Amino acid sequence: MADILAQTIPYTDIAVSQVLFALVVLIAGIVVAGILSGMFRNGLKKTKLPELIIEFLVRFLRALLYVAVLLAVVSALGVDVSSVVVGLSAVIGLVLGFGMQDSLNNVAAGVWIASLRPLDKGEYVTVDGLSGTVDAVGIMATELLTPDNQFITIPNKLVWGSPIINATRMPTRRISVDVGVSYGTEVGKAVNVALDLMKGHSLVLDDPAPSVVTTELADSSVNLQLRAWTKTSDFWPVRNELINGIYDAFNREGVEIPFPQMDVHLDKE
Structure with a gap:
């Protein structure tokens, strides 16, 4: 041995x-x-x-x-x-x-991200067109996890050099739900139905107060937008409930949500 x-x-x-x-x-x-x-x-x-x-x-x-x-x-x-x-x-x-400059730039950018924290672990962000929950900021790259469980690695220099949309940093967010009503509808009635729906929702905040605005006179409809504020943690469930709720409320009150349509006129020679 x-x-x-x-x-x-x-x-x-x-x-x-x-x-x-x-x-x-x-x-x-x-x-x-x-x-x-x-x-x-x-x-x-x-x-x-x-x-x-x-x-x-x-x-x-x-x-x-x-x-x-x-x-x-x-x-x-x-x-x-x-x-x-x-x-x-x-x-x-x-x-x-x-070409090692890129690596040094990534390290330096990682230091700035960790120090100034434009994003933090557990926050949902959009960076350079990519969205996900922040999993970690490493020496060279920032790691995101998408809602469908995809793992994204973004070089730190791109994170630091790009606009960062942080969807969960603030305690409250505004929900916007777009819906169209037919041109024969009394718009005031549709607005009141939408306001009653939002004011009756337990997770919609009273301040700022919910509102409804007319956004467009489109080809087939008068487009309205429901605007309601809620806690950031409640954003997605409240948005989904308002979308379903406005559909049911309009059907119940006889407010028509039109299909896209086009009038064609034929002239005889």
Whole structure:
């Protein structure tokens, strides 16, 4: 057994025992890095730092620990770590000259996002045309989870450089429901029916008061818009109930919701 461990890997000066020791160092290093990251996360959770910043700092520390583990493994193989560091520095310098700026921009943007928090973990946002719930902001990218469980990764520089629509940051939101009535309808009656519907809903706020406005005299209908304010957490269920409710209320009160139509006149020569 001792003879096997003393043998060297073909074409190298690395002994089998060094390879085994390096594997032990690698496994132990990964375990220790996980433990330290967990302890760091638990410590940060005792502070008042937002979850987004905690996640960013934990991921940054984990990346540094993995670099340290990699250097420890290289050292266990008998390679001079100082020469490796110098070599890596040269490679990094070369890469930086050929496009690593994007990576640095992503890291810098991640720092700004975690610090200024235009979005936060658990918020529903639209960024660069993509929508989802913020899952995390990493060193290089921001992660979103869509309502149908798709996972989206957006480079941090695009997040920081794009308009961010945050749908859940504010405590209240306004619901807008569009509906059309036929031209023969008494508009005042339709407005009153819509107002009664919104005022009678338990989750619609009294202040600001609900309202109905005429938005367009369209080809086949007079278009109305119901506007009601509610808590952000109640937005989607209330919107769905108002859409169904206005349909039922108009049918019940004899207010016609017209189909699209076109009048065609034929002239005889």
